[in-house]
Amino acid sequence: MSNAIEVKGLRKEFKSYSSRSGLKGAFRDLLTRNYKIVPAVNDISFTVKQGEMVAYIGENGAGKSTTIKMLTGILTPTSGEIVVNGMNPHREREKFTRTIGVVFGQRSQLWWDIAVQESFRLLKKVYKVSDEQYNEHMNHVIKTLDIEPLLDKPVRKLSLGQRMRCELAAALIHNPPLLFLDEPTIGLDVLVKLKIREFLKEINEKYNTTILLTTHDLGDIEALCERVVMLDSGEIIYDGELQSLKENWGEDKEVHFQFVKPVQQAELEALPLSFPVIWEYDEKNHTYLAVIKDEGDHISQLISIVVTSFPIKDVKIHETSIEEIVRNIYETGTV
Amino acid sequence: MFYIGIFFQYVSQYMKTRLEYRSDFIVEILSDLFNQTVNLVFILVVFGHTQFLNGWNRDEIIFIYGFFLIPYALFSAFFNIWDFNDRYIVKGEMDRILTRPIHSLFQVVIERMELESLFGLVTGFIIIFYAGANLGLELAWYDPILFVLFAIGGALAYASVFIVIASVGFWSDSKTSIMPMMYNIGNYGRYPVDIYNKVIRFMLTWVLPFAFVGVYPASYFLGKEEWYIFSFLTPVVGLVFFTVSVMIWNQGIKKYRGAGN
Numbered sequence: 142m143s144n145a146i147e148v149k150g151l152r153k154e155f156k157s158y159s160s161r162s163g164l165k166g167a168f169r170d171l172l173t174r175n176y177k178i179v180p181a182v183n184d185i186s187f188t189v190k191q192g193e194m195v196a197y198i199g200e201n202g203a204g205k206s207t208t209i210k211m212l213t214g215i216l217t218p219t220s221g222e223i224v225v226n227g228m229n230p231h232r233e234r235e236k237f238t239r240t241i242g243v244v245f246g247q248r249s250q251l252w253w254d255i256a257v258q259e260s261f262r263l264l265k266k267v268y269k270v271s272d273e274q275y276n277e278h279m280n281h282v283i284k285t286l287d288i289e290p291l292l293d294k295p296v297r298k299l300s301l302g303q304r305m306r307c308e309l310a311a312a313l314i315h316n317p318p319l320l321f322l323d324e325p326t327i328g329l330d331v332l333v334k335l336k337i338r339e340f341l342k343e344i345n346e347k348y349n350t351t352i353l354l355t356t357h358d359l360g361d362i363e364a365l366c367e368r369v370v371m372l373d374s375g376e377i378i379y380d381g382e383l384q385s386l387k388e389n390w391g392e393d394k395e396v397h398f399q400f401v402k403p404v405q406q407a408e409l410e411a412l413p414l415s416f417p418v419i420w421e422y423d424e425k426n427h428t429y430l431a432v433i434k435d436e437g438d439h440i441s442q443l444i445s446i447v448v449t450s451f452p453i454k455d456v457k458i459h460e461t462s463i464e465e466i467v468r469n470i471y472e473t474g475t476v
Numbered sequence: 477m478f479y480i481g482i483f484f485q486y487v488s489q490y491m492k493t494r495l496e497y498r499s500d501f502i503v504e505i506l507s508d509l510f511n512q513t514v515n516l517v518f519i520l521v522v523f524g525h526t527q528f529l530n531g532w533n534r535d536e537i538i539f540i541y542g543f544f545l546i547p548y549a550l551f552s553a554f555f556n557i558w559d560f561n562d563r564y565i566v567k568g569e570m571d572r573i574l575t576r577p578i579h580s581l582f583q584v585v586i587e588r589m590e591l592e593s594l595f596g597l598v599t600g601f602i603i604i605f606y607a608g609a610n611l612g613l614e615l616a617w618y619d620p621i622l623f624v625l626f627a628i629g630g631a632l633a634y635a636s637v638f639i640v641i642a643s644v645g646f647w648s649d650s651k652t653s654i655m656p657m658m659y660n661i662g663n664y665g666r667y668p669v670d671i672y673n674k675v676i677r678f679m680l681t682w683v684l685p686f687a688f689v690g691v692y693p694a695s696y697f698l699g700k701e702e703w704y705i706f707s708f709l710t711p712v713v714g715l716v717f718f719t720v721s722v723m724i725w726n727q728g729i730k731k732y733r734g735a736g737n
Contacts, residue, residue: 215574238577
């Protein structure tokens with residue numbers, strides 16, 4: 142199977158200007174400006190096979206967006222090689238963009254003032270999609286994403302969730318073999334998220350569409366991607382299965398208990414459990430925190446024993462987020 | 477062909493949006509017409525006192541002004557890019573443009589067109605015919621063809637200056653006030669260039685070719701033979717400057733840094 146994306150030694154540097162302090166400094170800046178060359182993406186290499194769904198993650202400012210912008214032909218790399226869909230994105234931009242779909246969660250691809258279907262119609266012309274292709278493909282997309290009732294509304298009147306579904310549909314008008322999604326579920330409610338995830342899975346199965354997405358939502362990744370590429374300070378610090386990443390770094394679960402009556406920590410530690418639990422007391426909220434390994438039925442055991450021993454007001458299970466996993470990795474160094 | 481099709485798609489979309497906001501549309505046309513009337517009155521007042529200006533009479537100057545309005549209307553209808561830096565670079569709208577399979581400048585042009593400005597053509601023609609009738613100008617069969625060529629050449633020359641300035645935004649995202657200044661300088665093209673000193677005349681011919689928008693092409697129709705060379709250079713200059721400006725734009729695209737999100 143061919144590779145959808147091949148990246149070798151990719152690097153993007155930005156000049157960052159720093160201004161001196163004070164009025165005197167401002168005058169000196171006029172003559173010579175201080176600048177540093179900051180690599181936003183630092184010699185990264187990876188390949189993505191056709192049909193793969195890859196999550197591209199990292200903290201804010203890690204270089205995710207910069208990479209995606211180079212892969213989509215928006216930015217010119219400082220050095221390195223990129224071959225996407227067999228083309229150089231920047232050099233053959235106009236031909237290349239016919240083979241990709243792009244959704245930037247924070248930037249609309251649609252025309253603000255005109256009805257959604259008019260936007261679709263324009264894009265259909267822009268991408269030279271024939272009527273048959275359009276009807277066959279888009280009727281299905283519109284039905285699955287449930288945007289039929291939104292089609293005659295102008296984009297500015299849509300809610301964020303409605304807009305995102307339309308954006309996604311717009312990115313798929315030419316049925317591209319490769320889809321870039323930059324934070325597609327940011328700020329969306331759970332139902333919309335689920336719908337979008339299901340839809341992405343479906344088009345991946347149906348058309349073998351390659352999907353590269355950036356996200357802060359672990360749920361997105363778990364639902365969609367087997368492979369995770371993690372970026373930090375412009376470098377890839379992990380490239381592999383999500384499962385092993387989580388096993389190594391996100392294995393602990395935190396369970397928060399709030400009791401009706403005050404409970405001593407010693408009493409909790411004395412509970413008959415078959416596995417080790419670390420109890421911590423949170424003074425601010427007057428809750429106890431149990432940290433356990435996420436294995437087998439440990440969580441249900443823990444909760445059932447605690448609940449039968451002490452009357453409780455509230456229980457919360459907290460899962461490690463991407464940010465925490467990244468922070469864990471960051472604190473301990475290498476993967 | 478593809479580009480022509482896309483152009484008309486955008487035009488029809490534009491009309492639809494404009495008709496939705498009918499009152500805005502009418503206000504814009506009215507203010508446009510008002511603007512042009514004020515300019516015309518200004519010219520009439522100024523030249524009401526001086527019958528001759530460096531060998532040009534009142535009607536000739538009015539004719540030049542009328543001619544200038546034609547390429548200027550074309551320019552302002554399609555090259556509404558004075559806020560390109562703010563809108564597309566600082567706000568990062570260029571990201572979207574660059575993910576579509578059409579030349580980026582062409583996309584900006586069709587997204588930002590203001591077809592109301594084409595009403596300037598009407599005003600222009602009224603003035604040209606008024607001044608032309610006063611002067612008793614006669615038309616040869618090929619004059620309309622030359623007129624179209626000169627008008628397009630002038631519009632391209634005008635546009636190229638603004639494309640270059642917009643392209644500067646790719647290299648430096650600091651704000652400049654060059655744009656409004658350029659609109660002022662552009663107006664110099666509607667007066668006979670030989671009233672300016674040599675340096676300015678040279679500038680308006682070869683550096684900022686605004687003279688090719690008004691005086692030079694209009695001189696042909698006024699039968700000013702000493703300017704004929706420049707008149708016939710109009711389409712050439714327009715094309716050359718425009719090509720160069722697009723090349724600069726294409727280079728600039730490579731320097732585009734995007735807006736962080």
